[in-house]
Amino acid sequence: MQYLSPNTVEDAVQLLASRTGECRVLAGGTDLLVRLRSGMTEPDSVLDIKRIDELRRITREDGGWRIGAAVPGAEMSENADLVSDWPGVVEAVGLIGSTQIQGRATMAGNLCNASPAADSVPALVAADAVARVAGPDGVRDVAVFDVPDGPGKTSLGRDEFITSIFLPARPARSGDAYLRFIPRTEMDIAVVGCAVSLTLDAAGTCTAARVALGAVGPKVIAVKEAADILTGSIIDAATLDRVAQACSAAANPIDDKRGTADYRKHVAGVLARRATAIAKTRAGGAA
């Protein structure tokens, strides 16, 4: 195996395009190193993107935030302004592994690893986040929802990689939240994850909402029915019941050792109800 560590996006793209064998992008390495060591993947080369300065930054852009693909989770949690704009996204990223894992793991790596249970992905989809992808023809922007293609698969070309993820500007009275269910309190894989992002008007009526579920299908699910129920409502108890029902219905889980399909559908509804209530409170709505 060869270790490559370009200093610019252009060099990285060139290296990716010119490789004959399999080349794997290395961000935090918290998924890739585990796979390398177990022999699950045997690439001819790894391309470390952490030497590319612009990928290591969190920057404000058009009122929103651009998070470089080499930024570890810990740096996101330490950025108070980012946390205040997107508390749900940052809490989802913060759930990835231990303190040690947080020191390395990136949001883009979580997305590109394409695990159906990846914690940051529902929160990014609820946030309507956009990934910037660099390739031989320059850069293109792709909705985060369109990046994973199923377990372990992404829609990226083999000579493409994500350079950053953009979180849009927040209108006044907006809030987001992510909740996952795991059998213990730390260090486990989501049985179900649910993210909600919403905006209220001055009277407390919801003017925009997005709801997403993780770990209950081959890839993240955007629950449009739940978003439609929320939009135009004052998010009262009856609304929460309907959101929960919509999420249980949208969930399409499998039975496995961590939960049966029926149980997961039920939990999807429970988490949707709770995450919606948290997002509403964060948006300044009455509890």
Added chain:
Amino acid sequence: MSKIHVTTTINGDPTEYLCEAEDTLLDVLRDRLGMTGSKEGCGTGDCGACSITVDGRLVCACLMLGAEAEGREIGTIEGMAKGDTLHPLQQKFIEHAALQCGICTPGILVAAKSLLERNPDPTEEEARYWLAGNLCRCTGYDKIIRAVLDAAQDMREAS
């Protein structure tokens, strides 16, 4: 295959080594540099026995390539005591009997030191969450947490 030449700093000392692209930093520390304080419990990021710092941030040495250390500042358990003088955390671990077999201890000490550098006065809950990625099969954790909180108090009073 040609080896990679890496220049880095470990516990303040400029260090050079040759490694293979697939060597983890933990392999390099233990097998090439003879620094066997960092342990391999799992090799998959779950146990924290290999905890080190890279540019001041706590990470698992088993989940990082040796080649990635180029130009970085690495901190390991070997840099914790100053000569024969133990770090207050090390002293408290002995006083509280916060170790039995000792495999987890270097990683927990490095992780606890990193916690106290950021937060000199952690609550018990904060300490438990910070150390959640450090597994111990022997002590049941209570003594470890008590040693960390006691060391924190001493260090605050001393500063």
